Amino acid sequence: MDTIHTSLTIQEAAATTGLTVHTLRYxxxxxLLMPIGRAANGHRRYSQQDINxxxxxxxxRQTGMSLVDIQHYVKLIEAGDITAGERRAMLEAHRETVxxxxxxxxxxxxxxxxxxxxxxxxxxxxxxxxA
Amino acid sequence: MDTIHTSLTIQEAAATTGLTVHTLRYxxxxxLLMPIGRAANGHRRYSQQDINxxxxxxxxRQTGMSLVDIQHYVKLIEAGDITAGERRAMLEAHRETVxxxxxxxxxxxxxxxxxxxxxxxxxxxxxxxxA
DNA sequence: GTACAACTTCGAGTTGACTCTAAGTCAAGA
DNA sequence: TCTTGACTTAGAGTCAACTCGAAGTTGTAC
Numbered sequence: 609m610d611t612i613h614t615s616l617t618i619q620e621a622a623a624t625t626g627l628t629v630h631t632l633r634y635x636x637x638x639x640l641l642m643p644i645g646r647a648a649n650g651h652r653r654y655s656q657q658d659i660n661x662x663x664x665x666x667x668x669r670q671t672g673m674s675l676v677d678i679q680h681y682v683k684l685i686e687a688g689d690i691t692a693g694e695r696r697a698m699l700e701a702h703r704e705t706v707x708x709x710x711x712x713x714x715x716x717x718x719x720x721x722x723x724x725x726x727x728x729x730x731x732x733x734x735x736x737x738x739a
Numbered sequence: 740m741d742t743i744h745t746s747l748t749i750q751e752a753a754a755t756t757g758l759t760v761h762t763l764r765y766x767x768x769x770x771l772l773m774p775i776g777r778a779a780n781g782h783r784r785y786s787q788q789d790i791n792x793x794x795x796x797x798x799x800r801q802t803g804m805s806l807v808d809i810q811h812y813v814k815l816i817e818a819g820d821i822t823a824g825e826r827r828a829m830l831e832a833h834r835e836t837v838x839x840x841x842x843x844x845x846x847x848x849x850x851x852x853x854x855x856x857x858x859x860x861x862x863x864x865x866x867x868x869x870a
Numbered sequence: 871g872t873a874c875a876a877c878t879t880c881g882a883g884t885t886g887a888c889t890c891t892a893a894g895t896c897a898a899g900a
Numbered sequence: 901t902c903t904t905g906a907c908t909t910a911g912a913g914t915c916a917a918c919t920c921g922a923a924g925t926t927g928t929a930c
Contacts, residue, residue: 618907630889633909649896651907664850671847675887689861696858703851706844713841716802719795720834727827730820749877761919764879780926782877806917 615645615653625662632662640665640679642686661685671706746776746784756793763793771796771810773817792816802837 622629632652635641641662644652654662665678673681681698684691753760763783766772772793775783785793796809804812812829815822 628889629907631887634888637910649907651896667843667847667850669887671844689865692858692861692865696855696862699851699855699858703848703855706848706851710841710844710848712798713802713837713844716798717834717837717841719798720830720837724827724830724834727823727830730823731827734820734823759919760877762917765918768880780877782926800917 615655616659618652618654621652621654621659621662624659625666627662627666635662635665638675638679640675640682642682668702671702672709673702673705746786747790749783749785752783752785752790752793755790756797758793758797766793766796769806769810771806771813773813799833802833803840804833804836 616624618629618632621627622632625632627635632641636644636652641658644654644658647653661682665682668678668681669675677698681695684695684698747755749760749763752758753763756763758766763772767775767783772789775785775789778784792813796813799809799812800806808829812826815826815829
């Protein structure tokens with residue numbers, strides 16, 4: 609049966625978000641996700657909105673925001689538009705850390721390229737000796 | 740006494756590398772750093788070469804290379820020029836992960852800016868209501 | 871000569887973020 | 901009906917990377 613589902617099971621949610629079912633339940637348990645809707649049998653059903661939120665939170669996670677801070681961010685969302693200013697402030701702070709990370713990665717990239725060149729030179733010298 | 744020291748104490752090494760003295764000793768203990776030279780009293784003395792290596796390893800760390808992989812990298816350095824090819828391979832692999840991280844950060848940056856704009860719009864609407 | 875601070879080792883404890891297990895419920899298929 | 905497999909909860913276990921504490925040594929400052 610190819611149900612046109614507007615909501616996803618936990619397996620499907622895991623598949624589309626790249627998290628595991630364990631992690632999805634864990635996130636909900638620690639209050640990082642608002643309680644997810646349930647089917648008649650008690651099983652979780654993830655709405656498209658849930659999925660979008662999870663994708664967003666996952667981006668914050670993967671760029672170094674802690675679970676505690678993300679928790680706070682979600683609380684702000686739940687509290688409604690009145691918290692828009694505070695949410696903006698959080699994102700502006702996170703923006704700074706993202707920019708700093710990019711700078712560090714850029715510097716590291718240059719170091720890597722420099723060292724790769726060094727190692728390549730050494731390898732070429734070794735080839736010459738053999739020849 | 741302003742000694743012109745060519746080598747640094749563990750405190751000084753911590754200060755210039757941004758690591759803690761605990762972490763410096765920990766790194767040495769797990770074999771991530773080759774044994775550091777000692778003064779007559781048994782205290783560690785970090786040479787400029789040690790400091791340079793620590794700075795480099797710290798870059799690999801802060802861009803996501805695991806301690807186990809860094810350990811391996813240091814072993815290769817200790818083994819000399821013969822390992823240049825393997826070191827180059829490691830750095831080429833790490834280069835890939837660094838580039839991927841940068842891409843992810845860039846995407847996240849765009850999402851952050853989009854959301855900051857959203858929140859700013861909401862805040863402006865709230866100002867209008869008050870006025 | 872004794873207090874003090876900085877060092878030493880070794881092992882234990884902590885933190886953040888999962889990850890897994892046990893025990894149980896429930897619906898669909900053979 | 902019985903098995904199978906996905907789901908549920910609560911709590912325990914794991915892992916990487918530190919981080920700290922205890923007990924002891926040493927070198928300068930008063």
